Every structure is written in C-alpha cells, then in structure tokens.
Amino acid sequence: MKIWIRNGYVISMDEKKEIITQEDIVIENDIILFIGKNYKGSYDKIIDAKDRYVLPGLINCHTHLGMSIFKGTNDNYPLDKWLKEYIWPIEDQLTDEDMYDTTLLSIIEMIKTGTTCFNDMYYNWKGSMKAFSETGIRGVYGRCLIGEKEEWDKREKDFEELYQSNKNDLIKLSIGIHSLYTTNIDSLIKGEHLATKYHLPIHIHLSENKEEVKTIKNRYQMEPIQVLEKYGLLKHKMVIAHGTFLSKKEINLIKGKDISICTNPISNLNLGCGISDISSYRKEGINVCLGTDGVGSGNTLNLFYHMSMVDNLQKGIYQDPTIMSSYEVLKMATINGAKALGLENFIGSLEVGKNADIIILDIDEIDKCTTTNPIIQIVHNGWNNYVDTTIVNGKIVMEKKELKMNIDIHKLQNKMKEIQERLK
Amino acid sequence: MKIWIRNGYVISMDEKKEIITQEDIVIENDIILFIGKNYKGSYDKIIDAKDRYVLPGLINCHTHLGMSIFKGTNDNYPLDKWLKEYIWPIEDQLTDEDMYDTTLLSIIEMIKTGTTCFNDMYYNWKGSMKAFSETGIRGVYGRCLIGEKEEWDKREKDFEELYQSNKNDLIKLSIGIHSLYTTNIDSLIKGEHLATKYHLPIHIHLSENKEEVKTIKNRYQMEPIQVLEKYGLLKHKMVIAHGTFLSKKEINLIKGKDISICTNPISNLNLGCGISDISSYRKEGINVCLGTDGVGSGNTLNLFYHMSMVDNLQKGIYQDPTIMSSYEVLKMATINGAKALGLENFIGSLEVGKNADIIILDIDEIDKCTTTNPIIQIVHNGWNNYVDTTIVNGKIVMEKKELKMNIDIHKLQNKMKEIQERLK
Numbered sequence: 001m002k003i004w005i006r007n008g009y010v011i012s013m014d015e016k017k018e019i020i021t022q023e024d025i026v027i028e029n030d031i032i033l034f035i036g037k038n039y040k041g042s043y044d045k046i047i048d049a050k051d052r053y054v055l056p057g058l059i060n061c062h063t064h065l066g067m068s069i070f071k072g073t074n075d076n077y078p079l080d081k082w083l084k085e086y087i088w089p090i091e092d093q094l095t096d097e098d099m100y101d102t103t104l105l106s107i108i109e110m111i112k113t114g115t116t117c118f119n120d121m122y123y124n125w126k127g128s129m130k131a132f133s134e135t136g137i138r139g140v141y142g143r144c145l146i147g148e149k150e151e152w153d154k155r156e157k158d159f160e161e162l163y164q165s166n167k168n169d170l171i172k173l174s175i176g177i178h179s180l181y182t183t184n185i186d187s188l189i190k191g192e193h194l195a196t197k198y199h200l201p202i203h204i205h206l207s208e209n210k211e212e213v214k215t216i217k218n219r220y221q222m223e224p225i226q227v228l229e230k231y232g233l234l235k236h237k238m239v240i241a242h243g244t245f246l247s248k249k250e251i252n253l254i255k256g257k258d259i260s261i262c263t264n265p266i267s268n269l270n271l272g273c274g275i276s277d278i279s280s281y282r283k284e285g286i287n288v289c290l291g292t293d294g295v296g297s298g299n300t301l302n303l304f305y306h307m308s309m310v311d312n313l314q315k316g317i318y319q320d321p322t323i324m325s326s327y328e329v330l331k332m333a334t335i336n337g338a339k340a341l342g343l344e345n346f347i348g349s350l351e352v353g354k355n356a357d358i359i360i361l362d363i364d365e366i367d368k369c370t371t372t373n374p375i376i377q378i379v380h381n382g383w384n385n386y387v388d389t390t391i392v393n394g395k396i397v398m399e400k401k402e403l404k405m406n407i408d409i410h411k412l413q414n415k416m417k418e419i420q421e422r423l424k
Numbered sequence: 425m426k427i428w429i430r431n432g433y434v435i436s437m438d439e440k441k442e443i444i445t446q447e448d449i450v451i452e453n454d455i456i457l458f459i460g461k462n463y464k465g466s467y468d469k470i471i472d473a474k475d476r477y478v479l480p481g482l483i484n485c486h487t488h489l490g491m492s493i494f495k496g497t498n499d500n501y502p503l504d505k506w507l508k509e510y511i512w513p514i515e516d517q518l519t520d521e522d523m524y525d526t527t528l529l530s531i532i533e534m535i536k537t538g539t540t541c542f543n544d545m546y547y548n549w550k551g552s553m554k555a556f557s558e559t560g561i562r563g564v565y566g567r568c569l570i571g572e573k574e575e576w577d578k579r580e581k582d583f584e585e586l587y588q589s590n591k592n593d594l595i596k597l598s599i600g601i602h603s604l605y606t607t608n609i610d611s612l613i614k615g616e617h618l619a620t621k622y623h624l625p626i627h628i629h630l631s632e633n634k635e636e637v638k639t640i641k642n643r644y645q646m647e648p649i650q651v652l653e654k655y656g657l658l659k660h661k662m663v664i665a666h667g668t669f670l671s672k673k674e675i676n677l678i679k680g681k682d683i684s685i686c687t688n689p690i691s692n693l694n695l696g697c698g699i700s701d702i703s704s705y706r707k708e709g710i711n712v713c714l715g716t717d718g719v720g721s722g723n724t725l726n727l728f729y730h731m732s733m734v735d736n737l738q739k740g741i742y743q744d745p746t747i748m749s750s751y752e753v754l755k756m757a758t759i760n761g762a763k764a765l766g767l768e769n770f771i772g773s774l775e776v777g778k779n780a781d782i783i784i785l786d787i788d789e790i791d792k793c794t795t796t797n798p799i800i801q802i803v804h805n806g807w808n809n810y811v812d813t814t815i816v817n818g819k820i821v822m823e824k825k826e827l828k829m830n831i832d833i834h835k836l837q838n839k840m841k842e843i844q845e846r847l848k
Contacts, residue, residue: 071794072801269740299804316693369840370495377496380723416793
C-alpha cells in the first residue's frame with residue numbers, strides 16, 4: 001500500500017531542514033518512502049494536503065489510558081486524598097473487560113486529537129493490550145508495579161506474564177515502578193533487577209508534589225533522585241513522570257544520562273502540585289517531553305491543549321515571554337518524546353526511512369482567517385479540532401475527522417455508564 | 425416569537441435554586457417567560473434539549489475584538505515591545521472597513537463558543553458598531569482613550585461622536601481609559617469628567633505586569649490604585665482589566681466599591697506578565713470576572729479554555745486544589761461578569777424576566793461517555809466544541825453548530841488575507 005500525501009505544508013521536526021516546507025510525502029506500508037517536491041512515482045491512494053499541515057504524530061509520554069472513566073471527577077481533591085479515597089478503591093474493582101473499554105475510549109480520544117504514541121502505566125494489562133492490538137496504536141506500556149513484599153511480587157509475576165505474552169510489534173514494554181512513596185527499598189531493588197533482566201526502560205512517578213518530596217526526604221534522608229542513584233536505577237533508560245520539584249543537585253545526577261523528564265502541566269495544576277521549572281532542566285540539557293497524565297487530573301488527552309499551556313506557564317512563571325517558544329514546545333511533544341521512549345530512530349520526525357506516524361491538520365475556518373505564523377497557531381490553537389487525518393504506522397486510523405475503525409461510540413457510552421453505575 | 429427549550433439540564437446560575445435542574449425554559453421575544461417543569465403553553469418553535477445543558481450565555485469582560493487579525497502572532501515578545509513594535513504600528517493603519525471585518529470575525533468566534541456579551545475597548549468604532557448591529561450581539565464598548573493633550577482630545581471628541589450616534593439598545597458604552605502608563609494626570613482627569621458627564625462606567629487596563637507597576641510608582645510615588653483614588657476615579661463603576669499585581673492596600677481601596685477585577689489568565693501568561701492572585705481578591709469580597717484579552721495574547725475568544733485555566737492556575741500557585749472550584753469559575757464567566765458590567769438584572773443567570781442570552785451545550789461524544797460531574801466537565805472540557813446553540817436577546821444566532829446569520833466565511837478569509845498583505 002502506497003499513500004501519497006500531496007503538497008502539504010510539512011512541519012517535519014527534522015532539524016536538518018527548514019521548519020516548514022511545501023512537499024509531498026509518500027508512505028509505503030509502514031515506512032516513509034519519499035519526502036520532496038513533485039513526486040512522480042506510483043501510488044494506491046492520494047491524500048490532498050493542500051493548505052494543510054503535515055506533522056509527525058504527537059507522543060504522550062505519561063498517561064494512564066485506563067483512567068478515561070475518571071475524566072472530570074476531580075475538582076477539589078489533593079493528590080493523596082484523591083488517590084486514596086476516590087481513585088484506588090474504584091480502580092481495584094475494574095475488570096479486564098472494563099479496562100478494555102476504558103482504554104479503547106482513550107485511544108479514540110488520542111487518535112482524534114493527533115496522538116499516535118503513548119507511554120502508559122496501568123493495571124489489568126489484558127484489557128489494555130487487547131485495545132492496543134485492535135486499534136493498531138503505538139506505545140510503551142508499563143504494568144504498574146507498586147507495594148511491598150507479596151503485593152509487589154504478585155504484580156511482578158503479572159508483569160512477567162505480560163512480557164511472555166506480548167506479540168504486538170507496536171507495543172514496547174517498560175518497567176512501571178509506581179513511585180518511591182508507594183514502594184520500599186526492597187521493591188525498588190526488585191524493579192531495578194527487572195529492568196536489567198529484561199533490558200527495559202523504567203517509567204516512574206517522582207517528585208509530583210512537595211509533600212511527596214518531604215515524605216521521601218524524611219524516610220531516607222536523601223532527595224528522591226539520590227534514592228534512585230543509590231539503588232542503581234539511574235543507569236537505566238528512564239522516563240521520570242512529573243519531576244515537578246527537582247533540586248539542582250538532582251538535575252546534576254541525571255544530567256548526561258539516558259533519562260528524560262515528562263512534565264504534565266495541567267495535572268500538576270489541577271491537583272495543586274504546582275508548576276515545574278522545566279526551563280531550568282532544559283538549560284542543563286535534560287530531555288524534557290510532555291504528558292497529559294490520566295484524564296482524571298489532566299482533563300484531556302488532547303496534547304495540543306497541554307502544549308499551549310506548557311508554553312504559557314513557563315512564560316508566566318518566569319515573567320519572560322522569551323523563555324520558551326512554540327517550536328520548542330512542538331519538539332517536546334514529538335521528537336523529544338520519541339527520544340524519551342527510545343524510539344527516535346523510528347518516529348518523532350518525518351524523515352525517509354522512519355515509520356509513518358503522521359497527522360494532517362486542517363486549521364479551523366475561523367483561525368484560518370488570521371494564520372500568519374502556523375507554528376504558533378498550531379501550538380496555541382491546535383486543540384480546537386485541527387486534526388483531520390491520523391496515520392499510525394502507515395495505517396490511516398482517521399481521515400477527514402472520521403474514525404476508520406469499527407467502533408460503536410454509543411455502545412461504548414452505554415458500557416461506560418454501566419461501569420460507573422456498578423462501581424459508584 | 426415564543427421558543428420552548430424543552431427538558432434540558434438547566435445550570436441557571438440562580439443562587440436561589442439547585443445548581444442543576446431538569447426543566448423547560450420558554451422565551452418570549454427577548455425575555456425569559458417561564459422556567460419550570462412541564463410547560464403547557466403555546467410556542468412557535470421548540471428546541472429539544474434532552475441530555476443537553478442549558479446555561480446563561482458567557483460574558484467576556486475584557487477584550488479587543490478588532491484584534492482578531494493578530495491571533496497567533498505573539499510568541500516571544502514582552503508586552504511593551506509587542507505593543508510598540510508590532511501591534512500599534514499596524515493598528516494605526518486599520519480602516520473602519522478593516523475594523524468591521526476583524527470585529528465580525530471575533531463575533532463569529534464568540535457566538536460559536538458560547539459568549540453572548542463582551543466588554544470591548546478599541547479604536548475605529550464605526551466598523552465595530554456596524555458589526556455589532558448586524559449580528560445582534562450584546563456588549564459594552566469603550567472607545568479607547570489614550571495619550572495626552574491634543575491626542576487625548578481628538579479621541580475624546582471621537583467618543584462623543586460615538587455617544588451621540590449609538591442607537592443600538594444592546595450596546596452600552598463605557599469610558600475606555602487605556603491605562604495610567606499611556607496617559608497623564610490631565611488626561612485621567614478628563615476621563616473622570618467624561619464618566620461623570622455621561623454617567624458611564626470606566627474600563628481601564630491596570631497593573632498588567634510588574635514593569636508597569638514600577639513605572640507608575642516611579643512616576644507618581646503612589647501605587648496605581650492610589651492614583652485612581654486621588655483623581656476621583658474610584659467613585660465610578662469600573663472594570664479593572666488585569667489587576668495582576670494589586671497590593672493589599674490597593675485591594676482595601678477598592679473593597680466595597682462598585683469596582684470589578686477582570687482577570688485574563690492566558691494573556692497574562694503568554695505575555696510573561698505572571699499569574700494574578702485572584703483568590704486573595706475574592707477573599708476580600710471583590711467581584712472577579714473573566715476576560716480573554718485580545719487574541720494576539722489570549723490565543724482565543726473561547727471562554728471555556730480560559731475558564732479551565734483560571735481554575736487550574738489558582739490551584740497550581742496555591743498548591744491547593746481546594747482554593748477554587750469549577751462552579752466558582754462558571755460564576756466568574758456569567759453572573760460575576762454581568763455584575764461587572766452593570767447588567768446583572770438583565771443577564772448572567774437564567775431567571776424569569778431576564779433577557780434571553782442562553783447557550784445550549786452538547787457534550788462531545790467522547791466526553792459524554794464519562795460525564796459524572798457536568799459542572800467540572802463543562803468548565804474543564806467545554807472548550808472542546810460543546811456549544812451547540814447560542815441565543816442572544818431571544819434571537820437564535822447559532823443552532824446545531826450552524827451560524828444563523830448571513831456571513832460568508834470564505835469571503836471573510838480573503839478579506840483578512842488582503843488586510844494582512846496590505847499592512848505587513
């Protein structure tokens with residue numbers, strides 16, 4: 001199958017090129033075969049991209065896809081109380097089938113809003129893995145490892161079952177260690193051993209709010225990153241979710257290592273965690289990528305919404321509009337995300353030979369009246385339903401805003417209502 | 425004309441009622457005639473609102489509608505530099521006809537996103553007033569008064585021409601004093617006299633960023649609000665746009681007076697002004713309402729987007745998710761806005777006898793799967809194209825997402841391009 005995306009404005013995120021070029025892109029099966037002017041070869045399908053913008057699919061580097069059912073539930077809860085009193089009791093009762101439905105809903109939301117790759121950490125992987133396979137989405141999945149002793153061991157065993165059974169080429173696995181505050185040192189060491197044994201990256205929540213940092217300091221007389229260092233975790237490839245309050249000392253410890261920080265600006269605000277000073281991390285050369293967190297706190301999986309805010313927030317807290325730029329933010333949601341997940345040779349930019357994870361944006365008719373700088377417009381207004389076409393690994397999963405998969409939204413609405421009724 | 429809005433979930437913002445009720449609303453001409461169960465009377469048109477949410481139209485208390493042409497133009501400019509080097513030189517060249525087109529575009533964006541009333545401050549009122557009349561939108565308009573001596577006097581004369589000519593019942597006027605930093609004391613006194621002479625409220629930019637506060641303190645050895653007090657401005661009804669950095673002393677000076685603060689959270693971030701501590705103002709009983717500012721800095725006139733952020737930002741800076749709630753934010757964008765504009769007896773809540781400014785929301789099919797708390801969902805995800813129907817003063821201006829006005833968007837796109845080409 002050869003798809004010719006004709007004559008779009010290509011924002012390739014390829015640093016060797018101009019930021020915006022007007023070119024053709026040709027996909028053969030799952031691979032980008034050609035990018036250039038005036039394609040003359042054969043094709044099976046043509047997509048006219050005139051006056052539209054062609055970008056790499058967005059990458060959401062921290063989320064919990066099974067949490068779609070918790071969207072719009074948190075208004076006034078602090079993180080700790082929200083998790084303990086609201087989320088965890090309900091999560092415990094979600095079945096594999098529930099997880100299939102909630103994950104499916106999240107995948108639809110991602111595809112509609114231009115995200116083609118995720119970094120998920122959650123439970124009940126059977127339901128999630130089924131949804132991943134059926135929809136053909138790309139991602140990294142970490143079965144959440146949490147707790148101590150038997151509790152941890154049970155989950156570790158469950159992870160191993162997942163490892164043995166995963167045959168989906170588009171889904172890589174990670175070692176999803178929930179956090180320092182929900183495990184002990186024994187568990188942490190076990191997590192590190194797992195990462196070594198399976199040669200997998202680590203995905204961990206860390207320093208999400210000041211209370212958590214205080215807890216860890218009190219417990220270990222060390223800063224959170226120092227704990228990771230002491231037990232050998234920093235030698236692994238890692239995505240640190242949040243890292244909202246890392247000290248200079250901590251940044252120095254991860255500097256130069258294969259460790260990325262995934263900031264989740266909306267969730268951090270909504271849960272009263274605060275605003276992460278990612279500009280200082282970026283100055284030190286740390287790879288900073290972008291996540292939505294679960295929709296219970298992050299409101300939406302629409303990464304455009306999070307892009308606009310991460311830019312605005314840095315400008316706001318520094319009281320300096322030059323501290324960030326829209327293009328830097330777009331990098332966070334594309335190529336930086338790919339690097340964080342070890343997928344930079346495959347996705348994150350549009351280059352010949354890479355996998356075809358591509359989105360085509362059609363700027364809203366109102367915004368089109370005034371688009372002078374497409375990068376600013378896309379980063380700050382792209383949440384406004386710009387995504388027209390989504391392609392994952394060469395497969396068109398949405399075209400002209402129509403999902404190309406056999407999903408009955410009304411059936412899904414009823415199923416979600418049934419879950420909510422059952423668990424409330 | 426009698427319109428029956430049948431069986432919707434009504435979020436009336438009427439403090440005497442439950443937050444959400446399932447009721448009928450009947451409009452007769454421009455007035456809400458009936459709110460209650462099982463309407464049995466006559467009607468000319470019926471709108472089925474089953475499973476949809478019926479709210480008062482949103483009120484944008486600080487904007488510059490003629491600035492639509494500047495959407496997506498500011499990425500890295502500080503406020504001062506942006507205004508002086510980019511905005512003002514172009515603004516100066518906009519003709520009345522240009523202003524008609526740019527204002528029209530803003531009105532379309534407002535109607536599509538559920539805003540039925542605005543508080544505008546801008547130049548070239550002839551074009552704007554024409555767009556207001558043609559579309560039937562409601563609002564308050566302040567011809568921007570700026571500068572010193574002859575410059576001010578020329579604008580004051582222009583305001584008086586506007587005052588004499590305004591026959592539009594839906595458009596009230598204000599005395600739009602640009603700011604302390606762009607006028608001198610003589611001008612300020614003239615502005616105060618105008619407010620007295622015409623018995624009109626004042627609309628002023630104040631304390632938008634720290635640099636401005638410093639400038640005023642250096643110039644007058646007083647805080648900005650003290651300057652307003654000294655020259656008699658605080659005895660007038662007033663909307664202070666921004667008020668990002670008001671001291672306790674300043675808050676005490678406006679406390680108990682007919683003065684509202686209109687916060688513009690996105691613009692304040694985007695221009696590197698900072699985050700306003702509106703929670704402390706609210707604690708003192710100040711009426712705080714919500715604005716988008718012009719789209720050059722505020723990105724969008726979609727007030728839902730600004731609502732979600734003002735809530736999140738307060739939670740974030742206080743590191744306390746209980747400092748705000750979605751319902752309080754909804755008040756800011758409805759009834760608080762009406763109070764700020766002196767229109768609380770006419771709009772801002774759905775009550776019998778008030779004017780029929782009404783929006784009907786249809787929650788997105790994805791979000792509908794998981795709506796457990798409609799208020800949170802609407803405030804935090806309503807930006808996602810929820811607005812289905814918009815009614816201004818009893819007139820349906822959008823129904824089922826279709827504009828009910830004779831506007832050719834493609835023609836408007838071409839006109840905006842022509843303006844951009846001419847002025848660049």
